[in-house]
Amino acid sequence: MQSVQIFLPHDAVKPYIGYYGFFTHEIDGWTKDYILPLPALREHTIQIFPDEVPNLFSTQREFSVARCNIFGMADRSFLNSHMPRKCRRLQISFTPTGLFHLTGIPAPSFTNSLVDAREVWGPAVNTLVEQLMANTDLRRQATLLDAFFLDLIQARKKIHHQPEIAGVATDIFSRPFPFDIRAMAQRCHKSTRQFERNFKEHVGISAQRFNTLNRFIHANVMKHKQPQKSWEAIAFACGYYDLHHLAKDFAALGRSNITTFRGYDYPGDVVVAKQH
Structure with a gap:
């Protein structure tokens, strides 16, 4: 079973972030983990795992998954996800050009890869994750995410947009x-x-x-x-x-x-x- 609740971001954040998705995965009746092939994805996302962190691997290599990761757009299906039987996942989905605008990093740097979000935004990511894990109310979590991205938008005001x-x-x-x-x-x-x-x-x-x-x-x-x-x-x-x-x-x-x-x-x- 998988449930999801979707929250839209603050109006000032919407040009960069499409939605916040709060997912709960639970496989009823299973006593072991499961492996799920991941399809190609048309969005860059941030994936936060408040509980157990899954393993991602392909035929080429394993991926080191952190608590908070930037998952690049995948233009082909090449990843498998080794998921625990129960887990929670917070997905923050960017608009098509949102990741580039909020980082200033050319978007192909993220395509078909994943990056520890701390490598891009530093210690502020740790603070955000700690705040999210300390609050179980999803609306409050969405507000915390809005505040994080509003700070990023303010810091990136001088970036050349097209x-x-x-x-x-x-x-x-x-x-x-x-x-x-x-x-x-x-x-x-x-x-x-x-x-x-x-x-x-x-x-x-x-x-x-x-x-x-x-x-x-x-x-x-x-x-x-x-x-x-x-x-x-x-x-x-x-x-x-x-x-x-x-x-x-x-x-x-x-x-x-x-x-x-x-x-x-x-x-x-x-x-x-x-x-x-």
Whole structure:
């Protein structure tokens, strides 16, 4: 069983943070831990584990997971999560360009990796985690998170923002159908090459790859909301050439066969892998 409560951030924080998600995982009837393949993810997030910290590993290497981590956007499925039978998790999801704006660090530095948040924001992270663990009220925890990010926003006021890139990335994020790269570049008054370079710096991956990843997520959200809808209809609605095209994305981005796929849960359109 997995439960989640979603809180929206303070209005001044919303350009950078999409939501705060408070997750509780519990596998009823299990007496051992479980291993869960993680799908590709279109968001940079902060993951805080107030209880036991899970292990993350891939076929290449293990990842050292701290109490508070920045999880970069994953443009492919390559991680497995070795989860305890019971755990709590706080997920802070950035808007597409929010992590870059709050750190000043080019977003590709975080893509397909995870970083101890203390390496980016220093001892303030320890203070935040201690405050969160000392307060069990979720609304109070959301207020503490607002205060933390408001301080970061104040400190980053002089960073050079490119609101047109943020606008395009947000539009891609919110719509299932792929965007034309040249049209997006024209909208930002940039050449295609300059647009792609700026987009990758702000978001973490190329606009074309972000299109692909976003379409896959929207297809799964659509299936979750309309389970009676056929995968063929969903593929067409999300701009795939055909069902085979969507199935190829399942293999690369979800490590799953579309014919046996059980799907993901999307409370509030938040990506949550179903527990089997």
